[in-house]
Amino acid sequence: MTPGARITAAIEVLEAVTAGDVPAPVDSVLGNYLKQRRYIGSKDRTAIQALVYGIFRRRARLGWWLERAKAKALPRNLLIAHLLLIEKLTGPELRSHFDGRHYHPYPLEGGETVLADRLEGKSIDHPDMPEAVLLECPGWAEAGLRAALGERFTEEMRALNDEASTDLRVNALVGTQEDAIAALKRDGIFSKPALYSPVGLRLGGRPALGGTEALKSGLVEIQDEGSQLLALLVGARPGMQVVDFCAGAGGKTLAMAARMENKGRIVACDVHAKRLERLTLRQRRAQAHNIERRPLTRERDPWVKRHKGKFDRVLIDAPCTGTGTWRRNPDAKWGRGGLDLAEMTSLQYAILESAARLVKPGGRLVYATCSLLAAENEDRISAFLADHPDFKQMSIFDIWQETVGTDAPPEGAVADSALRLTPARHGTDGFVAAVLERAATQDEAEEE
Numbered sequence: 001m002t003p004g005a006r007i008t009a010a011i012e013v014l015e016a017v018t019a020g021d022v023p024a025p026v027d028s029v030l031g032n033y034l035k036q037r038r039y040i041g042s043k044d045r046t047a048i049q050a051l052v053y054g055i056f057r058r059r060a061r062l063g064w065w066l067e068r069a070k071a072k073a074l075p076r077n078l079l080i081a082h083l084l085l086i087e088k089l090t091g092p093e094l095r096s097h098f099d100g101r102h103y104h105p106y107p108l109e110g111g112e113t114v115l116a117d118r119l120e121g122k123s124i125d126h127p128d129m130p131e132a133v134l135l136e137c138p139g140w141a142e143a144g145l146r147a148a149l150g151e152r153f154t155e156e157m158r159a160l161n162d163e164a165s166t167d168l169r170v171n172a173l174v175g176t177q178e179d180a181i182a183a184l185k186r187d188g189i190f191s192k193p194a195l196y197s198p199v200g201l202r203l204g205g206r207p208a209l210g211g212t213e214a215l216k217s218g219l220v221e222i223q224d225e226g227s228q229l230l231a232l233l234v235g236a237r238p239g240m241q242v243v244d245f246c247a248g249a250g251g252k253t254l255a256m257a258a259r260m261e262n263k264g265r266i267v268a269c270d271v272h273a274k275r276l277e278r279l280t281l282r283q284r285r286a287q288a289h290n291i292e293r294r295p296l297t298r299e300r301d302p303w304v305k306r307h308k309g310k311f312d313r314v315l316i317d318a319p320c321t322g323t324g325t326w327r328r329n330p331d332a333k334w335g336r337g338g339l340d341l342a343e344m345t346s347l348q349y350a351i352l353e354s355a356a357r358l359v360k361p362g363g364r365l366v367y368a369t370c371s372l373l374a375a376e377n378e379d380r381i382s383a384f385l386a387d388h389p390d391f392k393q394m395s396i397f398d399i400w401q402e403t404v405g406t407d408a409p410p411e412g413a414v415a416d417s418a419l420r421l422t423p424a425r426h427g428t429d430g431f432v433a434a435v436l437e438r439a440a441t442q443d444e445a446e447e448e
């Protein structure tokens with residue numbers, strides 16, 4: 001493909017993202033777009049992806065420039081701004097791509113020409129930009145993130161705008177960390193043990209993993225180190241009865257299954273049956289044989305009531321605004337996040353209340369989100385503890401030693417007994433998690 005044809009593809013993807021009332025997630029739009037065009041080669045795919053994600057990583061600053069030039073944030077305008085401000089194209093270079101030939105975008109017209117003239121030679125950052133624009137922080141999350149991150153707001157926002165590393169989890173059901181490092185090396189991929197997760201590997205760069213033996217054989221799974229740590233902190237052990245209440249496609253279910261060495265039972269629940277279905281193939285490949293998939297109609301599905309007090313461990317990896325995953329999904333900032341926040345917090349509480357019923361006396365409930373906002377984490381936990389005196393929060397320091405087998409990282413990973421992982425400090429996605437234990441007896445709860 002020529003650079004111009006790649007620009008056309010990026011414009012088409014942006015048009016598809018913004019076609020509905022609510023912006024669609026970029027990863028699925030891009031995935032579908034490329035799936036329907038299998039003739040597009042891997043270099044072109046990477047270039048199209050870089051263009052599209054590059055725009056969402058700089059969406060606030062590009063939008064600021066467009067507003068200043070009185071231009072709408074339309075896909076073509078965003079591409080024009082990106083090519084001039086980020087890729088530093090000159091006006092003639094830009095016009096050589098926008099010339100309507102060979103799948104190139106049609107020539108600049110009207111306001112686009114004025115826009116191009118105004119942006120040529122400028123740099124993306126401007127001293128008049130508000131800090132939130134410079135840091136690419138959406139308005140709906142700014143106050144909450146400033147409160148949650150305090151003096152670390154700037155550093156963490158910068159890290160949240162970087163690209164994430166690729167992390168792998170070694171599946172102990174198939175082999176060891178050394179086996180995985182050697183298998184990846186045979187496919188020309190360099191990896192090293194992750195900093196905190198004893199089952200983690202971090203890759204140099206972003207190599208294509210699809211065809212590697214390590215992935216195909218189930219020896220490794222792609223999983224952010226933060227997710228690995230969260231699954232470890234659940235403390236699922238061989239022989240236990242475990243529920244992964246918001247299992248999705250089962251990333252954490254598989255991580256817990258490996259800890260259980262195929263002994264005991266793990267029930268993967270979700271209201272999206274299609275997501276759970278994706279676990280079928282993954283669990284076969286991972287040689288995990290103790291997983292039961294349980295689609296739910298809603299969080300208060302009758303199955304939950306029938307299984308009250310039956311489980312040693314219940315993980316709630318709750319649906320959230322995903323502010324901790326902006327490195328991977330920068331478009332989530334500009335979607336319906338603000339609207340989501342109010343809906344999410346009530347859904348999170350409803351899930352907590354329902355799933356807590358599954359925990360047996362003396363068992364543990366682990367509540368986590370990949371959002372850094374207190375409204376989705378600490379506030380939900382304290383409201384739940386106030387309403388449920390039979391649960392008490394455990395110290396993450398103790399749980400980390402018990403389940404990960406090392407000392408918790410000293411760099412601010414624990415705040416108010418909860419785990420707080422952030423990209424600048426820990427090199428992981430942002431995660432917050434709390435471990436709650438149910439009193440072993442009714443008397444114990446009353447004594448508290």
Ligand SMILES: C[S@@+](CC[C@H](N)C(=O)[O-])C[C@H]1O[C@@H](n2cnc3c(N)ncnc32)[C@H](O)[C@@H]1O
Nearest residue numbers: 246247248250251252270271272299317318319
């Ligand atoms: C953060 S994602 C889970 C990711 C998954 N645990 C993993 O490791 O890949 C949250 C999940 O919660 C599910 N969910 C949303 N509403 C729910 C509800 N009311 N009850 C149970 N699960 C729900 C979503 O379908 C989504 O898969």
